[in-house]
Amino acid sequence: xxxxxxxxxxxxxxxxxxxxxxxxxxxxxxxxxxxxxxxxxxxxxxxxxxxxxxxxxxxxxxxxxxxxxxxxxxxxxxxxxxxxxxxxxxxxxxxxxxxxxxxxxxxxxxxxxxxxxxxxxxxxxxxxxxxxx
Amino acid sequence: xxxxxxxxxxxxxxxxxxxxxxxxxxxxxxxxxxxxxxxxxxxxxxxxxxxxxxxxxxxxxxxxxxxxxxxxxxxxxxxxxxxxxxxxxxxxxxxxxxxxxxxxxxxxxxxxxxxxxxxxxxxxxxxxxxxxxxxxxxx
Numbered sequence: 001x002x003x004x005x006x007x008x009x010x011x012x013x014x015x016x017x018x019x020x021x022x023x024x025x026x027x028x029x030x031x032x033x034x035x036x037x038x039x040x041x042x043x044x045x046x047x048x049x050x051x052x053x054x055x056x057x058x059x060x061x062x063x064x065x066x067x068x069x070x071x072x073x074x075x076x077x078x079x080x081x082x083x084x085x086x087x088x089x090x091x092x093x094x095x096x097x098x099x100x101x102x103x104x105x106x107x108x109x110x111x112x113x114x115x116x117x118x119x120x121x122x123x124x125x126x127x128x129x130x131x132x133x
Numbered sequence: 134x135x136x137x138x139x140x141x142x143x144x145x146x147x148x149x150x151x152x153x154x155x156x157x158x159x160x161x162x163x164x165x166x167x168x169x170x171x172x173x174x175x176x177x178x179x180x181x182x183x184x185x186x187x188x189x190x191x192x193x194x195x196x197x198x199x200x201x202x203x204x205x206x207x208x209x210x211x212x213x214x215x216x217x218x219x220x221x222x223x224x225x226x227x228x229x230x231x232x233x234x235x236x237x238x239x240x241x242x243x244x245x246x247x248x249x250x251x252x253x254x255x256x257x258x259x260x261x262x263x264x265x266x267x268x269x270x271x272x
Contacts, residue, residue, distance in 0.1 A: 001200055001271055009269045013262045020258040024251035027228070031235060031247025049183070057191065 001064050004080045008060030011088050015052025019045055043098040051113060052091040059083070059120050066127040079123040087116035134197050137214050141193025144222060148185025151229075152178055173233035184225050184254070192217070192261060199268040209264040217260045224253030 001009075022045040029038040069075060093109030096102060155178035162171045196214060201207040208214060231246035 001269065003271055006269050006271055010266065013266060013269070017259055017262045020255060024255040027251040027254075028248045031231070031244035031251075054187065054191075 002074055002077075004074075004077055004084060005060045005064035008056050008063065008084050011084070012053050012057040012060060015048045015056065015091060019048030019053055022048065040099040044095040047091055047095045052088070052095070055117075056087055056091075059087075059117075059124075062124055063120075066124060067129055067131050069127060075123050075126060077123075079119045083116040083119040083123070086112040086119070090116060135208065137208075137211075137218060138193040138197040140218060141189045141196065144218075145186050145189035145193065148181050148189065148225070152181035152186060155181060170233070170237045173236045177229050177232055180225065180228060184221070189221070192221070195265060199265065200270060200272065202268050209268060213260050213264040217257045217264065220253045220257035220260070224250045224255075224257060227253065 022041040025034075025038050026041055026045065028034060029036075063074065063080060074080075090109045090112030093105040093112065097105040097109065155174045158167065158171055159174055159178060161167070162169075196208055202209045227246050228250040231243050231250060234241060234243050235247060
């Protein structure tokens with residue numbers, strides 16, 4: 001497994017654990033109320049699970065498993081590292097914006113995510129091909 | 134394919150069917166004149182889809198396909214793998230049953246079941262994270 005996939009998949013696992021922890025707190029709070037402010041974690045829960053976990057898990061796995069451009073050639077991996085950094089920063093900004101009422105984090109976070117996906121699409125595009133071509 | 138992966142993937146397909154059934158009920162509630170309480174199925178539908186189908190499919194395929202941990206324990210601790218499966222499914226099923234009831238029948242005081250569900254799913258997910266982490270490695 002290439003190093004970029006290792007970092008993306010492990011980051012995805014961390015988002016998964018944290019996102020589910022936020023969800024578990026809200027579910028507990030729904031059954032046995034603890035603090036009404038826990039509902040502020042809803043966007044954090046959704047963001048960390050849909051983007052931080054599932055999207056990043058899919059991108060990290062795709063980078064690992066798609067046909068290579070040649071023996072151990074994955075394309076310009078710098079694009080992937082930039083995407084990894086942007087995606088994780090973007091998820092954290094968006095995830096923190098609602099519970100901390102930092103609305104200024106939302107747009108930069110979303111822009112980082114879309115840039116990250118564009119970079120990964122650019123990196124993976126030529127690897128979506130038939131084997132041995 | 135290991136037995137645990139088969140359990141995950143087949144359970145995932147059953148949850149997908151249940152999720153879509155819940156969605157049919159939600160979509161037809163006004164047409165069929167179903168009681169407003171049917172809307173308590175909305176979070177149930179969403180979590181059947183995302184936890185029951187998507188997550189269980191990912192768990193099953195990751196358990197099967199990720200790089201081997203060691204020659205002796207290729208898929209990490211098997212007990213942790215089965216515990217993850219059990220806890221995730223118990224947590225989800227308890228949620229599916231209890232979440233609508235907590236709203237429809239508050240006098241039954243079943244809120245503690247949601248706490249049980251939350252703790253089961255939380256434990257399952259962190260077990261998965263801990264058991265999968267060392268299998269994500271460079272060759």
